[in-house]
Amino acid sequence: MSPSHRSEGASLDLDRPLAQRLLGVMDRKHHWAYPSLTRPGLSRDALYQHFRHEYEVYVRDFPVLLARALGLCPPLDDVRRALAENIYEEQTGALSKSAPHPELFLVMMAGLGFTRDAFVTAPATLHPAATAYRQFLLDVSARHPWQVAVALLTVWVEGSVNERGELTGTFTRKRGEEAIRTHPMVLHYGCPAESMALVKAHGEIEGSHRHDAWQMVLDHVPDEGPLADEVVTTVERGLQLWLAYRDGVAERMGLQRP
Ligand SMILES: [Fe+2]
Structure with a gap:
């Protein structure tokens, strides 16, 4: 049975004002330095700065961030189940028959020639904007209302x-072997395909998790009122802190804004 067996059922009403406001934030989740990560030419240290930050800021602890949000949830079976399934996959890889996603990240790093110690034991000297974004994720994930925590972690x-x-079907994420073969770290930086199980795992489960993320928020937040406003302003704040974080990483990578 495919790991995405479950939640493709109910369709999402993306015409709702709340969906449109959130999509308006997601449309801006792009940073000027991203294209350089899809091309050859980055130094080893630049690559390390990028991945070391990503690992420390949210990759290593993402299952725990989700668990903090689950701990806020009232007895709503649909939400608890979707979060529990997401945590289970992130912390075990069992749904995609792989391994914990933070571990799969380290496997990819090994494929790029970075030692485990460079991530696990070497102290991370984070850019202050990275520390601020990480702290924001920690704070919001453990703070009521639960809808805000869930929207920030799963939608944003x-x-x-x-x-x-x-969500509208006009963009299809690459999956499986194609996603691996065409991945910039494989194409340009020598990462062997067999070290890319993280990309494969994401391709296999992400469709259902994306659907669940939007379903949880849209089912439990009315379009009008203070809750919708708090969800949107928190995700917008996430965008601003993320952009500053990515500026900080670009600075550490020695990249200049074009
Ligand atoms: Fe993941």
């Missing part, structure tokens, strides 16, 4: 600039 952090296209 797990989502991408392609959210609108993926």
